[in-house]
Amino acid sequence: TKDRNGISQVLLRSPRGASARISLHGGQVLSWKTESGEELLFTSSKAIFKPPKAVRGGIPICFPQFGNRGSLEQHGFARNRMWIIDENPPPLCPIESNAKPHIDLLLKSSEDDLKIWPHNFQFRLRVALAVDGHLTLISRVRNVNCKPFSFSFAYHTYFSVSDISEVRVEGIETLDYLDNLCNRERFTEQGDALTFESEVDRVYLTASDVAVFDHEKKRTFVIRKDGLPDVVVWNPWEKKSKAITDFGDEEYKQMLCVDGAAIEKPITLKPGEEWTGRLELSVVPSIKSATL
Template identity: 85%
Template sequence: MSHPGVARDQKPPVEFTKDRNGISQVILHNPRGASARVSLHGGQILSWKTDHGEELLFTSSKAIFKPPTPVRGGIPICFPQFGNHGTLEQHGFARNKIWVIDENPPPLPPSNSNGKAYIDLLLKPSEHDLKIWPHTFEFRLRVGLSADGYLTLTSRIRNINCKPFSFSIAYHTYFSITDISEVRVEGLETLDYLDNLCQRERFTEQGDAITFESEVDRVYLSSSDVAIFDHERKRTFIIRKEGLPDVVVWNPWEKKSKAMADFGDEEYKQMLCVDGAAIEKPITLKPGEEWTGRLELSYLPSS
């Protein structure tokens, strides 16, 4: 029997499934037909599709979907560090762990609940994690898909330690683009950035927009909204963020692509990473304190 007001072919807002390795996944659907797929492996978004079924995120054809290897593409969460420092693995361990569905999520603000499909995930440290990063935390992640097809990721990280700790974080978003040579990024003009290709030396952005003709690996500091213009596909992505002052811009280009086992040699042409992040000034939480960061991704047709 069909429910009144629900079209027969309309999918439920939240659907539970498993991948070929038996890892649980959650698919969010909105009434217009847009969708987002979230894996409990890493709490990682693997797919975000328009209401016409067009994929907005890039995933490598050579990506490995077996924990503890992180998946190359989608939106991996880099926590408690971004980059490669000390004894922690590159980009931290959150993207390699199996998360759980959060049974006691915080309530949604009334303004956010309208027509939104969402799922709440939770990560707590294992005994192994505590050996390499001795801090007890709760990381709550809410992934939401709005009636307009916008994707939101809200992170709440609470210190349940008896001493303070610091972390950095990035939503390492792989956007699907037509051709890296035809893309420009706006919203980072005049900002300072740390260049990872020059030992994190600090420079100031001189261009009106960022365009790409070689490898780029930068952390732009204290940015507001950012736009990615994909001229060939006539699409613009908008990145809005709260609690995430920095923006990572990354494309590995030809040489580095060939050196990555889980990335196709030519795939750098079809992807661009632009991340909402907090990197330059790590976030410090006192015992009992909680930090919230929010990323909203949207898209619109551009002329």
């Protein structure tokens, strides 16, 4: 671990040299690099690496609320809290190998959290890096309350892309989506693959695995997920970028958020129940269209 502004960060390194860096602030993945040291996640040049806000980039965790669909602050409070290292987490099911570099983090409801969200929870996050550089995030949320509660969730993943106008998202064709730019109205995707020429802020419903092709870089991000039915696609484009203070005016060209998420149908947990949301990110050279 190392410190930045007094906040611990954990560095994972695979035997072949891929790496990932995770901050205890928000349990946020801040960096994911290939074996050759290429950064795969976007972080704004204007990012602020100090609480209380999440860093603009990497993979902030939206919990227990996505966006402003509820009474909590935008995207919930988990991304703004200090997490602790979980020295002795309960075994994962299915059993995950402990052999690959990983870190287990824990967030529990604080007294202050209980005032704004009166549901006692335990949130365990594992971030693991495989030998081939795949990054896996496993979230486990447990209800340690005496009443049921519901939440929504997203891994708000900022992928680094070379030029947004050269990027296509596949795997969401023909799906229904809620458009945040039209009062969350429901539409059906008609096109082949999604390309970008203006602001996009959508929640695709019941998506399976998704691929993000970066034609200029000739690489494809593959997003595999479990327990996360929805996929958020967000790019603020020119006008919105200017309104975001910790984001450069032109930086929308170099990023695309594609999140594995559970939004449309909130997850409900009875007392003692646990939910698992698993995301696996990999990057492969793209020849043409990758097969999922």
